[in-house]
Amino acid sequence: MDPFLSPGSDRLVPPPFTAEESPAVDYVLCTHEHIDHLDLPACVTLARRFPQTRFIVPRPIVEQLTVQGIAEERIQGVQPGEELSLGVARLFPVPAMHGLSCPPARYDFGFEQGGGLYRYLGYVLELEGIHIYHPGDTLVFDGLVEQLRSFDLDIALLPINGRSYFREQKNLVGNMDEREAADLAAAAGVKLLIPTHYDMFVANLGRPGLLIEYVRTVYPQLSCYVPAHGRRFTFTRGDAR
């Protein structure tokens, strides 16, 4: 999901592996077209190396992959409400409220720039009875809490880098921040919160320590996991109780 595998001089964190080094992959899911979420060179390499790899992206940006030479039949454009079976997993696309560029800051679902369709998505993945929410980039918006509650989420990976006037002046479209991520996870009944989007670019940092301080003070029922880069993590049904 949103594999950002191309090295780059502005990355503070190198990729865990490049697309050339990647193990075989069945599905690549991307939430929107920003480079740190839709890494087109990596997608092209994965498509070339692994004939079975399929790509799942918001429908309005399917063309961004086909113009790179990835065959159309390998790409599945999706919209909220369209449930997909991915082998043993099920995928539920959900809306995300984001923007393509700024200033001026404008956060929406991307209808205008998506030809009337959702251009920014999040995904809920169901795998062996565990429900995981990866929103890509999003603010919190009306109806999101209710939608997430309907999935009985176990894990949420939530961005914490926030938004601000000064970020937006530098063309950094914002996200929920540390407190909003914790508030959202708690309101949605999430069991485990994993913060994301806080340590890749020097101008776009979040503060996981602040998240932990806030969660431990306000939401004793919420567990948090702050992983090392590239570390594997196991979550079982028993962990959700």
Place this chain on the structure above:
Amino acid sequence: MDPFLSPGSDRLVPPPFTAEESPAVDYVLCTHEHIDHLDLPACVTLARRFPQTRFIVPRPIVEQLTVQGIAEERIQGVQPGEELSLGVARLFPVPAMHGLSCPPARYDFGFEQGGGLYRYLGYVLELEGIHIYHPGDTLVFDGLVEQLRSFDLDIALLPINGRSYFREQKNLVGNMDEREAADLAAAAGVKLLIPTHYDMFVANLGRPGLLIEYVRTVYPQLSCYVPAHGRRFTFTRGDAR
């Protein structure tokens, strides 16, 4: 390990269950005699409810259980270097540097008050190839890093409440603090650090947020887990890679 199950008005966190509500337990391990680590009323209740329960404690404090009426043959007094088999698990007692009371603050292994034996212990538990370190209460001391490295630890549960002159004036014997815990975990090659000892008593708080901030800044190879109270957690051999 160090089950603190008795309710008390000064607890900020209630026990996940009381000794009367506890599921059956094979082994109770205690690291030292402070009430939040050796809960004698809970031990007595567990001993009464579950005939199979055995108690493992530092040898100098075995008598503190027998005077409560727990049969001597159910208690195993241990010292560093004595490896025990506990069913499918193996237990390795290690020294801890702590104190009984203060002021004056005096941190040692408890030889004097232990009749020449270690009165404060930590434990390394090996279970299905996973090595977990629970130090009870301890400062970092010469040789601890080397000793822990020899176990190839996966998980360390480390206290973060720290020590200070003013704490010690209030008879609060100290521990390593947030940065020392992170430094120790990193120096020992731990994969996953779980902070402990930070939210039970109002006068004895630690700051898990500060730990996370420090770890994410200084030790990118170290994962952290900050659990909700009473939440189950799964760690597999794959997670250690």
Place this chain on the structure above:
Amino acid sequence: MDPFLSPGSDRLVPPPFTAEESPAVDYVLCTHEHIDHLDLPACVTLARRFPQTRFIVPRPIVEQLTVQGIAEERIQGVQPGEELSLGVARLFPVPAMHGLSCPPARYDFGFEQGGGLYRYLGYVLELEGIHIYHPGDTLVFDGLVEQLRSFDLDIALLPINGRSYFREQKNLVGNMDEREAADLAAAAGVKLLIPTHYDMFVANLGRPGLLIEYVRTVYPQLSCYVPAHGRRFTFTRGDAR
């Protein structure tokens, strides 16, 4: 400026003195009509106790004072661009971007609810060559940095409580947050930043420690002062060099 002197059970911080205990006051300046900025009962008491007291408020809310029985000739309604002489001081009203209530969250200058006039103001006060900015409540908006730079500010008292979806759902209109306040102060060339609006209501807290951490890391040229409640503070021309 924005004296909030009435006791209240939801205050975490009592007033330094009540309106009945207040020393004589020549001018009361209010930035907007929220209770913690325009304390009408306190204004009425001050007006009764001190015949010389005059009230300066955004022009659209003058009537909120007159209906309380404060004589119209004692109230000066102001707008941005109208410079006032207040004895030895000069006052420069500036726009503020805020809102009356939410949800839905809507931040503007209050033209619609102000009959085409600015309903939310900040103030720059010039006193013995020192320029002090008190924005009341505001987000950062286009043009604010340039306007503040034109005053060659010495001191800015900036709110740090931030805004979020979940605050707004509880009818808490937001403000700039800790990082935005620091970014604004630095961009405006402020010498001394004093955080405000962070410890009065349990649902509306800011984190001055986070401000300090961010400023010390990113803006070494910026001093910060975090006062005890009710403590007097001297700033001289020499302090601004």
